[in-house]
Structure formats: structure tokens, C-alpha cells
Amino acid sequence: MSSETKIPDATIERVALYLRPLEKLMEKRNQVVSSEKLAEMCKVNPAQVRKDLSFFGGFGVRGVGYEVHDLLIEIKKILASDREWRLGIVGLDDMGMALLYHKNFLKRGYKFVAAFDSDPQKVGKKLPIGLVVQPVTKIKQLVKDLDIEIGVITTSPSRAQDIADIYFEAGILAILNFSPIQLRTPECCLVQNVDFTLNLDHLAYKLSQ
Amino acid sequence: MSSETKIPDATIERVALYLRPLEKLMEKRNQVVSSEKLAEMCKVNPAQVRKDLSFFGGFGVRGVGYEVHDLLIEIKKILASDREWRLGIVGLDDMGMALLYHKNFLKRGYKFVAAFDSDPQKVGKKLPIGLVVQPVTKIKQLVKDLDIEIGVITTSPSRAQDIADIYFEAGILAILNFSPIQLRTPECCLVQNVDFTLNLDHLAYKLSQ
Numbered sequence: 001m002s003s004e005t006k007i008p009d010a011t012i013e014r015v016a017l018y019l020r021p022l023e024k025l026m027e028k029r030n031q032v033v034s035s036e037k038l039a040e041m042c043k044v045n046p047a048q049v050r051k052d053l054s055f056f057g058g059f060g061v062r063g064v065g066y067e068v069h070d071l072l073i074e075i076k077k078i079l080a081s082d083r084e085w086r087l088g089i090v091g092l093d094d095m096g097m098a099l100l101y102h103k104n105f106l107k108r109g110y111k112f113v114a115a116f117d118s119d120p121q122k123v124g125k126k127l128p129i130g131l132v133v134q135p136v137t138k139i140k141q142l143v144k145d146l147d148i149e150i151g152v153i154t155t156s157p158s159r160a161q162d163i164a165d166i167y168f169e170a171g172i173l174a175i176l177n178f179s180p181i182q183l184r185t186p187e188c189c190l191v192q193n194v195d196f197t198l199n200l201d202h203l204a205y206k207l208s209q
Numbered sequence: 210m211s212s213e214t215k216i217p218d219a220t221i222e223r224v225a226l227y228l229r230p231l232e233k234l235m236e237k238r239n240q241v242v243s244s245e246k247l248a249e250m251c252k253v254n255p256a257q258v259r260k261d262l263s264f265f266g267g268f269g270v271r272g273v274g275y276e277v278h279d280l281l282i283e284i285k286k287i288l289a290s291d292r293e294w295r296l297g298i299v300g301l302d303d304m305g306m307a308l309l310y311h312k313n314f315l316k317r318g319y320k321f322v323a324a325f326d327s328d329p330q331k332v333g334k335k336l337p338i339g340l341v342v343q344p345v346t347k348i349k350q351l352v353k354d355l356d357i358e359i360g361v362i363t364t365s366p367s368r369a370q371d372i373a374d375i376y377f378e379a380g381i382l383a384i385l386n387f388s389p390i391q392l393r394t395p396e397c398c399l400v401q402n403v404d405f406t407l408n409l410d411h412l413a414y415k416l417s418q
Contacts, residue, residue: 203401
């Protein structure tokens, strides 16, 4: 891709979605995939796949398809998912624990290197994944010491903004927020909010059609 | 809106996103909102807001903005989120419990009416939200008896397809799947997969720019 080309956010999101089926095709030793097949696996339309992938240079051969291996490597490189990312997490209730043990995170290169909670009963406990629960007062120090790059927030809404502010002060540039509030964010920083009710809204809409 | 107009999925997803700030504006007793303000609150561009809302009829007054109350009511009606939806959930590990206690679900009209698990140690236990954990062998019966409309899956990947099949057989038409596998789905049915690593991919991509 030309470095001047600005790739739309929606394209990036869809391309990330193409990774999963491409990995599956690799596992099954498929060498080539058509845009129709890939589109079907991702539930988008083939023209969309072709348009999205056109941003990433010439992987497609008309009438044949895409080289699975090359396309996979290139997408991972562009999405920066060909490397390990170091995550911290604050808030170790059910959601926090579910994320710490989510198999897909490590598989996709996202590694939790620190886990924080403000509950004195939790601090100091050793988690089965090998981390010791740290107090939130140590976020700033450990973000630096452990090179944490992405901060995850799974606290209650009333605590989430404070934690975000601590992350930002510590130098974190990207937050994945599971708490159902809109965080105030400095311009230099990124927040992705995870809101499952949006998925439910989509299902409800479709069911009501 | 004209009943012949097919609203694109991406529009529906964005419109669902507009609900949250509109609710906030209602709480703060704002009567009117401009497309610029709404766009800023949702982090999309104003032209996109105007285009999306144009599908839903004439709520906007040029140079003034949208009536917050009317727009909110109409969007909720169209998204079918002006009513209660009845949910079942299978898999009561950390993720399942986190969802059962997620405040936003009930607030947005999504009510868990049954919770299932295959672990005999969990079956029969009364959860603090008032539900008694049911065995998976009862899914089929309870989907009917309790009018469950949307089935949530938070089991391990190895169990998820079996559970989906049971849901479908029981007459469930929509599934929200948190298990990291692609479910085989009958044509009549809908599945929304929740994959947090896609949000991380997005952050990782932006950080690497």
C-alpha cells in the first residue's frame, strides 16, 4: 500500500475480520481463496472484500483468488498483529477474570502482563495465569516498568474515569473499556468501548423485521 | 420511513450508537440537538449522522437540529428497543456471570429469564438476581415455557455448537455468541459473534501508525 493512502476505519475493522477465516484456511492447508469464498466465510459481500483488499496491494489474481499465506502475513503486518502487545487490566470481578482467561487474547498476541484491583482482599493474590494482583496505586509505576501498551478497564462505571486518567497519566495511549460509560479522553489517546447491548440491538432489530 | 426502504446494516449499527448520547441529552433535559453535536458525542462525522437519520424520516430542522425526545422514541421503535426482550444464557463461568450482572442489559430492555449450565455443582443454585440455575437438558422446554427470544452462549468453544443446535431446535431465532468459534447457523437464524480481540486489533493498528 502507498504510505499516502488513508485506509478507512471501516475497512480496517472488516480486514481484521478476514483474519479469522484466513487462519482457518491456513490450518486446512488451503493455498488459495476466492473473494466469494472469503466473503461467505465473513458474511460480507464479495465486492466489499475485493474493495477492502485492494487497499493492501496486489494479492488477488483475477479468476483465481488470493494466496492465503501471503494475504494473511500481509494483513497481520498492516494490522500490527504480527507482534505481541502488552496489556494491563484494572477490575478483577467476573468480567476481568473472564478476559484474563480468554483463550483468544494470547492466541492473537495480546498478553496480560499486569492485573490491578482496588479491593485489598484481592491484592497480593496469585492468579492461576501466574500474575499477582497489584493495587491500583501501582498502575503508574508498572505501566512503565512492564512496558504496558494497552490498558483494559473492567471496573464499575463510577471508577472507570479515574482509572482511565491514571492510565493516561502513566503514558498509556490506548484503552479498551468495558465499563458502560463514555470516557473523557485526551486527543492523543484512543478508547475502544465494548458494549454488548449494541449486538443485542442488532439482533432485536432483525427479529422485529 | 417507507416500508420499501432497505436500511443498510451499517446504518442500523450506527443508529443504535446514537441512542446512548440521546438518552444522556434527555436526562440533561436538552430538547434539541444538532447533527454536529450528536456526531461529536458518537465520534462519527456530522454528514454521516444526517445521512443515517434521513432513513428515518424528517426529524431534522435545517439550522436547528433534531428534537431529542421524538428522535429517541422513533429510533427505539425502529430498532425494536422500545420493548422488553427475553434472554436465556448457557454457560455460567466468569463471562456468563458478568453478563447476568451487567447493568446495561436490563436498562436497555434485555432481561435474562433463564440461566443454564451443564455443571451439576451449579445446577439448582439460586443466583442473586433471582434465577435458579437450570440444567442444559431443560433448554428446549424452558425456551417454550418462558418465551425466550434470544439465546446467549458463553460456554467453552467445544460446547458452543451443541448449545446453538439445541437453541435452534427449541425455536430460538437469534443467538449472541461469546464463544470464540464460528457457529453453523440455519438460514432462518441470526448469530452475532462478540470478539473483543477485534477491538484490540483496531487499537493495535492505530497505535502502530
